[in-house]
Amino acid sequence: MINRVVLVGRLTKNPELRYTPNGVAVTSFTIAVNRPFSNQQGEREADFIPVVVWRRQAENAANFLQKGSLAxxxxxxxxxxxxNNEGRRVYITEVVADSVQFLEPKGARHADGGSYAPSSGASSEQQRSSYAPSNNQTNNLGQNQGAPSFEDPFAGDGKPIDISDDDLPF
Structure with missing residues (x-):
């Protein structure tokens, strides 16, 4: 038997972290996943899927995800x-997560809680600056040594790259 689910979507509200009486962390949230087709009015619909995460992953999800986060x-x-209290049997179907991946950089969230979505007219430099500090903030000699560089290592200056065939892995 196979029971496997892989989802990518955005959280509809902040995750709720709780602990069992034995001290085991459990977090629940709902993830909105777009359907791959449009309805008759041309609108994209979404499914709202409840997710439960246990233990260390639960604590991480509660600490690093919030409403609107892509996961x-x-x-x-x-x-x-x-x-339930009325004596009726209630059935719940949910996804029990083995792994939760945070699919946005931590700095990609705006203060208003919205997600990063560059306009089509934004330059690549403007888009990159939304994710990380500019190079002159992190890479000046004598300042912030050891700080990671967020510069695109593949950005070319228009000159051909001199590389030997022996250096290629294929």
């Missing part, structure tokens, strides 16, 4: 049921 979830579908 990847790898897990399995689980169905459970319980009897």
């Amino acid at each position: 990847g979830v790898d897990g399995r579908i689980q169905t459970r049921n319980y009897e």
Whole structure:
């Protein structure tokens, strides 16, 4: 039998972190996943899928994800049921995540909680600056030594690259 689910979508609200009586962390959130087709009005619809994460992944998800965050979830579908206060049996289908991937850089979130979405007219320099500090903030000699460089290592200056065939892995 195979029970495997892979989802990529955005959180519809902030994750809820709780602890079991035994002290095990559990986080739940709902992820909105766009359907691959449009309805008759030409609008894209989405499915809202409940996700449950356990232990260390639960704490990480609660600490680093928020409403609107883009996340990847790898897990399995689980169905459970319980009897509510009115005596009715309630069935719940959810994804129990084995892994949650944070698919946006931490600095890609705006203060208003919205996600980073560059306009089509934004230059690559403007887009890159939205993700990280500019090079003159991190790479000046004598300042912030050891700080990571966010410069595109593949950005060319228009000159041909001199590389030996022996250096190529193929």
